[in-house]
Amino acid sequence: METALIAACSAAARGEVPVGAVVLDGNGVPLAIAGNEVEQTHDASAHAELLAMKRAAQARGTTRLEDCTLVVTLEPCPMCAAAAVHFRVRLVVFGAYDPKGGGITHGPRVIDHPACMRRPEIIGGVRETEAAGLLRSFFRALRGAG
Amino acid sequence: METALIAACSAAARGEVPVGAVVLDGNGVPLAIAGNEVEQTHDASAHAELLAMKRAAQARGTTRLEDCTLVVTLEPCPMCAAAAVHFRVRLVVFGAYDPKGGGITHGPRVIDHPACMRRPEIIGGVRETEAAGLLRSFFRALRGAG
Numbered sequence: 001m002e003t004a005l006i007a008a009c010s011a012a013a014r015g016e017v018p019v020g021a022v023v024l025d026g027n028g029v030p031l032a033i034a035g036n037e038v039e040q041t042h043d044a045s046a047h048a049e050l051l052a053m054k055r056a057a058q059a060r061g062t063t064r065l066e067d068c069t070l071v072v073t074l075e076p077c078p079m080c081a082a083a084a085v086h087f088r089v090r091l092v093v094f095g096a097y098d099p100k101g102g103g104i105t106h107g108p109r110v111i112d113h114p115a116c117m118r119r120p121e122i123i124g125g126v127r128e129t130e131a132a133g134l135l136r137s138f139f140r141a142l143r144g145a146g
Numbered sequence: 147m148e149t150a151l152i153a154a155c156s157a158a159a160r161g162e163v164p165v166g167a168v169v170l171d172g173n174g175v176p177l178a179i180a181g182n183e184v185e186q187t188h189d190a191s192a193h194a195e196l197l198a199m200k201r202a203a204q205a206r207g208t209t210r211l212e213d214c215t216l217v218v219t220l221e222p223c224p225m226c227a228a229a230a231v232h233f234r235v236r237l238v239v240f241g242a243y244d245p246k247g248g249g250i251t252h253g254p255r256v257i258d259h260p261a262c263m264r265r266p267e268i269i270g271g272v273r274e275t276e277a278a279g280l281l282r283s284f285f286r287a288l289r290g291a292g
Contacts, residue, residue, distance in 0.1 A: 064190070
């Protein structure tokens with residue numbers, strides 16, 4: 001989570017919503033690290049965790065991340081939660097809960113849905129205070145600048 | 147839908163699941179056309195409709211496709227349905243219904259969920275027989291070759 005938090009800080013420095021993610025292989029070795037890139041790439045789907053999964057899969061030359069853990073500072077949205085299922089991630093660890101935009105423990109809870117065929121394990125709330133604090137500071141500064 | 151069906155055929159010819167998509171601007175002019183690229187790019191998220199939305203947004207230099215229509219041969223999965231919300235697509239038109247993997251009229255129905263803040267309009271079942279037929283032929287051939 002330390003690495004994901006650093007990626008989130010780095011995203012904020014680029015003017016992106018501060019969310020960071022890392023994909024670790026079965027031995028805990030980082031395969032890919034990413035922060036949000038929505039603004040800089042004009043890509044509304046360029047969320048940190050989706051980028052980290054894509055890059056980890058590309059590094060491996062396979063679409064499957066079956067032994068891997070996705071660590072992300074914010075509860076994944078429905079898009080990213082469903083992507084973790086497509087990439088067959090083994091475990092998703094997230095920091096802050098997202099009652100408004102989350103898709104795992106909130107909203108459509110796509111992984112819990114009976115139609116979801118491969119469920120990653122989920123651990124939420126890891127270093128929640130720091131992850132949520134980053135987001136709060138960012139949006140407070142944004143409102144201040146507005 | 148004709149263009150999307152051609153993109154789906156082209157995907158099949160590359161060994162990809164035959165799904166094709168096109169994004170049209172408010173005047174009906176195509177901004178981006180894509181077929182599935184999951185296998186060739188080792189990217190489990192490289193679904194036709196997600197690629198088409200990313201490319202359309204990049205072509206415009208904005209993350210928003212507020213006046214746009216996404217036309218896709220198969221009901222979008224939860225990931226792509228949620229991505230259509232992020233890209234603020236105005237209308238989603240799809241061909242075949244997908245009771246197993248769909249995320250709009252099946253599964254977690256992410257766009258219908260109360261947590262979904264911006265709902266595109268949805269029209270399903272357009273040229274459904276041809277779109278479903280393409281998928282059936284592809285999977286029949288795959289089983290035959292297995």
